[in-house]
Amino acid sequence: MTNITLARAPGQPIYLDYQATTPCDPRVVEKMIPYFFEKFGNPHSRNHRYGWEAEEAVEIGREQVADIIGADAKEIIFTSGATESNNLAIKGVAHFYKDKKDHIVTVVTEHKCVLDTCRHLEQEGFRVTYLPVQTNGLIDLAELEAVVTDKTAIVSVMAVNNEIGVIQPLAEIGAICRKKGAFFHTDCAQAVGKIPLDVNAMNIDLMSISGHKLYGPKGIGALYVRRRPRVRLVPMINGGGQERGMRSGTLATPLCVGLGEACRLAKAEMGAEGERLHMLRDRLLNGLKARLPEIYVNGDLEQRIPGNINISFAFVEGEGLMMGVKDLAVSSGSACTSASLEPSYVLRALGLDAEMAHTSLRFGLGRFTTEADIDYAIGHVAEAVEHLRAMSPLWDMHLEGVDIKSIQWAEH
Amino acid sequence: MAYSEKVVDHYEHPRNVGSMDKDSGDVGTGLVGAPACGDVMKLQIKVSPEGIIEDAKFKTFGCGSAIASSSLVTEWVKGKTLDEAAAIKNTDIAHELALPPVKIHCSVLAEDAIKAAIADYRKKSGQGEDEAEQAAG
Ligand SMILES: Cc1ncc(COP(=O)(O)O)c(C=O)c1O
Ligand code: FES
Numbered sequence: 001m002t003n004i005t006l007a008r009a010p011g012q013p014i015y016l017d018y019q020a021t022t023p024c025d026p027r028v029v030e031k032m033i034p035y036f037f038e039k040f041g042n043p044h045s046r047n048h049r050y051g052w053e054a055e056e057a058v059e060i061g062r063e064q065v066a067d068i069i070g071a072d073a074k075e076i077i078f079t080s081g082a083t084e085s086n087n088l089a090i091k092g093v094a095h096f097y098k099d100k101k102d103h104i105v106t107v108v109t110e111h112k113c114v115l116d117t118c119r120h121l122e123q124e125g126f127r128v129t130y131l132p133v134q135t136n137g138l139i140d141l142a143e144l145e146a147v148v149t150d151k152t153a154i155v156s157v158m159a160v161n162n163e164i165g166v167i168q169p170l171a172e173i174g175a176i177c178r179k180k181g182a183f184f185h186t187d188c189a190q191a192v193g194k195i196p197l198d199v200n201a202m203n204i205d206l207m208s209i210s211g212h213k214l215y216g217p218k219g220i221g222a223l224y225v226r227r228r229p230r231v232r233l234v235p236m237i238n239g240g241g242q243e244r245g246m247r248s249g250t251l252a253t254p255l256c257v258g259l260g261e262a263c264r265l266a267k268a269e270m271g272a273e274g275e276r277l278h279m280l281r282d283r284l285l286n287g288l289k290a291r292l293p294e295i296y297v298n299g300d301l302e303q304r305i306p307g308n309i310n311i312s313f314a315f316v317e318g319e320g321l322m323m324g325v326k327d328l329a330v331s332s333g334s335a336c337t338s339a340s341l342e343p344s345y346v347l348r349a350l351g352l353d354a355e356m357a358h359t360s361l362r363f364g365l366g367r368f369t370t371e372a373d374i375d376y377a378i379g380h381v382a383e384a385v386e387h388l389r390a391m392s393p394l395w396d397m398h399l400e401g402v403d404i405k406s407i408q409w410a411e412h
Numbered sequence: 413m414a415y416s417e418k419v420v421d422h423y424e425h426p427r428n429v430g431s432m433d434k435d436s437g438d439v440g441t442g443l444v445g446a447p448a449c450g451d452v453m454k455l456q457i458k459v460s461p462e463g464i465i466e467d468a469k470f471k472t473f474g475c476g477s478a479i480a481s482s483s484l485v486t487e488w489v490k491g492k493t494l495d496e497a498a499a500i501k502n503t504d505i506a507h508e509l510a511l512p513p514v515k516i517h518c519s520v521l522a523e524d525a526i527k528a529a530i531a532d533y534r535k536k537s538g539q540g541e542d543e544a545e546q547a548a549g
Contacts, residue, residue, distance in 0.1 A: 315473065316473070317450050317451065317473050317474050317475055317478075318450075319450075319475040319476065320423075320473075320474055320475045320476050320478070320479060323415065323420075323423055323475070323476040324423075343450065353448070354447075354448035354449070354450075355447035355448050355450075358447070358448075358450040390429065391426060391429050391470075391471055391472055391479060392471060392472070392473045393443065393452055393453070393454040393471035393472065393473055394447060394452060394473045395473075396431065396471060404447055409445070409446030409447065409448065409452075410444065410445075410446060
């Protein structure tokens with residue numbers, strides 16, 4: 001575990017939004033720095049030392065990425081992030097196998113970059129099945145098994161959800177896909193470095209990785225593409241044929257080095273860090289429960305990464321609450337925080353009423369979160385909720401025993 | 413999103429939070445919005461025999477802008493006649509609080525809440541909308 005601390009300027013809120021992004025670990029930054037100036041070579045230049053030393057650094061990074069997921073370095077393609085990896089995996093496979101297969105399976109709670117990619121493929125004529133989730137946020141394996149057919153080219157199921165932190169049963173999904181002859185892609189942006197992953201044990205064929213979610217730099221990610229049995233892709237970016245022809249363009253050496261080092265550190269520290277975060281998360285949840293009635297955890301509490309908790313504070317609107325917890329950097333599933341004025345589609349997919357979806361906050365804990373941060377957060381959130389409940393007409397109705405669902409609201 | 417100083421001030425120090433007896437003859441209650449939409453406002457006015465709004469209270473479930481809009485209108489309506497209060501426009505509220513375009517609906521809700529409270533009072537006191545118009549004219 002690290003003893004590095006995240007300094008805060010006066011008035012700067014405590015960062016509890018580790019699912020949005022993570023700070024780049026200073027140990028990672030340090031490893032990257034030489035590759036900006038002294039060792040600036042093009043890793044694809046085969047003719048001189050500048051190129052060789054850059055290439056060597058990139059290949060070390062590639063091995064470190066492969067190592068954290070039990071893959072071979074040759075199976076790792078560097079990309080600009082998980083968004084690109086997800087696009088490349090799903091579009092690439094769909095396009096390559098389109099003569100034989102025209103069906104894609106994914107899940108309603110996937111990240112927008114997966115859902116939007118699938119919508120795009122639907123417009124091209126592919127059929128897409130969007131699996132629902134159960135109230136705990138997990139898919140029903142029997143339902144998955146029922147929809148995958150010999151026409152299914154790819155099944156894309158995220159490992160860990162970015163809003164509610166729940167972990168899908170990857171090994172079971174992988175087994176179903178293998179049996180049915182469909183490729184299994186998993187968006188592991190929120191999973192790598194948080195939970196143990198093994199592409200062989202879990203029968204994963206493609207995996208998306210993001211640098212900035214695991215204390216690496218922004219602007220880099222990776223796609224794992226299985227070699228045996230071989231997965232083939234139509235590239236989205238054509239050019240010099242780098243990355244086994246799947247992603248052309250000169251690699252960003254410092255970013256590759258940073259992603260690799262981030263994976264190395266995460267793997268080394270995962271066990272102890274996981275336990276520490278679990279303890280902090282329980283402390284936060286128990287502390288809030290002790291202070292506040294009528295709070296509900298969204299998503300399964302057991303099948304969940306330790307660094308996430310998503311809570312609905314009934315009768316208090318989420319954006320109003322975010323304003324009250326101004327000393328914390330958190331995010332909300334409330335519609336008011338989104339341009340669309342729709343509450344979180346992930347929370348709605350759990351079957352949560354719109355009114356409960358509006359009252360949620362997501363707390364993301366991570367490497368630089370301290371016990372003092374959590375203790376402060378408990379008091380601060382509890383005060384804000386109490387302040388807002390004292391102003392909430394719905395809280396009054398609740399206290400009077402009025403069921404707010406029995407009222408005829410003029411919904412707009 | 414960054415909030416204007418006035419929104420923050422109303423949010424942190426809301427004016428006239430509370431409830432009045434909705435069954436009392438001199439109290440008008442407006443309840444607008446819907447929990448599913450993420451905003452509910454309850455605005456109450458207490459009207460003197462002379463037709464002046466003597467007191468106003470609110471309770472709001474909503475974002476900071478919704479809370480500030482309702483808090484502001486409770487201040488504005490006090491001392492006004494029903495017709496003066498009914499003339500408050502959402503654009504006045506949005507302007508005063510410097511609400512950004514995505515928050516305009518919060519001010520619309522506050523305008524609806526005043527109108528609903530006035531209508532409730534008029535209904536209770538036996539004045540229809542039309543009679544009230546005439547009385548004012
Ligand atoms: C689950 C998930 N997938 C994909 C992404 C996109 O990752 P990136 O920012 O690396 O493109 C994110 C980050 O927002 C995410 O949480
Ligand atoms: S109450 Fe939803 S944006 Fe104001």
